[in-house]
Amino acid sequence: DAKTTQPNSMESNEEEPVHLPCNHSTISGTDYIHWYRQLPSQGPEYVIHGLTSNVNNRMASLAIAEDRKSSTLILHRATLRDAAVYYCILRDRNGGSNYKLTFGKGTLLTVNP
Amino acid sequence: EAGVVQSPRYKIIEKKQPVAFWCNPISGHNTLYWYRQNLGQGPELLIRYENEEAVDDSQLPKDRFSAERLKGVDSTLKIQPAELGDSAVYLCASSRGGSGNTIYFGEGSWLTVV
Secondary structure, eight states: OOOOBOOSEEEEETTSOEEEEEEOTTOOTTEEEEEEEEOTTSOOEEEEEESSSOEEOSSOEEEEOTTSSEEEEEESSOOGGGOEEEEEEEEESSSGGGGSOOOOOOEEEEEEO | OOOOEEEOSEEEEOTTOOEEEEEEOOTTOOEEEEEEEOTTSOOEEEEEEETTEEEEOTTSOTTTEEEEOGGGSOEEEEESSOOGGGOEEEEEEEEOSSTTOOOEEOOOEEEEEO
């Protein structure tokens, strides 16, 4: 499976935007970029995913570099409830690995009041 | 719509004792997963079911771990006997059949082996 690289931790202030980076230099043309997050004492939850174009939903935005070797998850106004571990995961839409999620260590986001 | 339900939420057992975790997936979800998450790490897949068939159990330690999904709905993960290193969070997840579908996780079962 293609790997992703994320910073171990990031800090933000409440009500400010947060940009969480992810590098995936070995991404293949059929890999989707997925983001999940895990709140304290909870299971992971889906945030957003994309292939080539930038994506928006009610939770976040996903900005994908033109060469697809990196992406950024954007939380437009961080709240205390956004404090979590954020995982950037590649899923090959054609391969057998597409049926599962392979997690790294993710980025621990701390939101300061 | 109810989410993935797991029980028990917390369990403390002595080493060498057995333990079982139960999972009820989201209604209509054919695919069920069991993941294990060690402290400070991301979850790791133990087993994946498509309906009642285990289609990926390559990471399941079969000497002490077993799982079943009778009738293709609920699932049970068992550890017998438990070891200290089995202390972790055991996460159940489910998704609709087919590749690439969103995977939904339960809150997890926290196991401490003493």
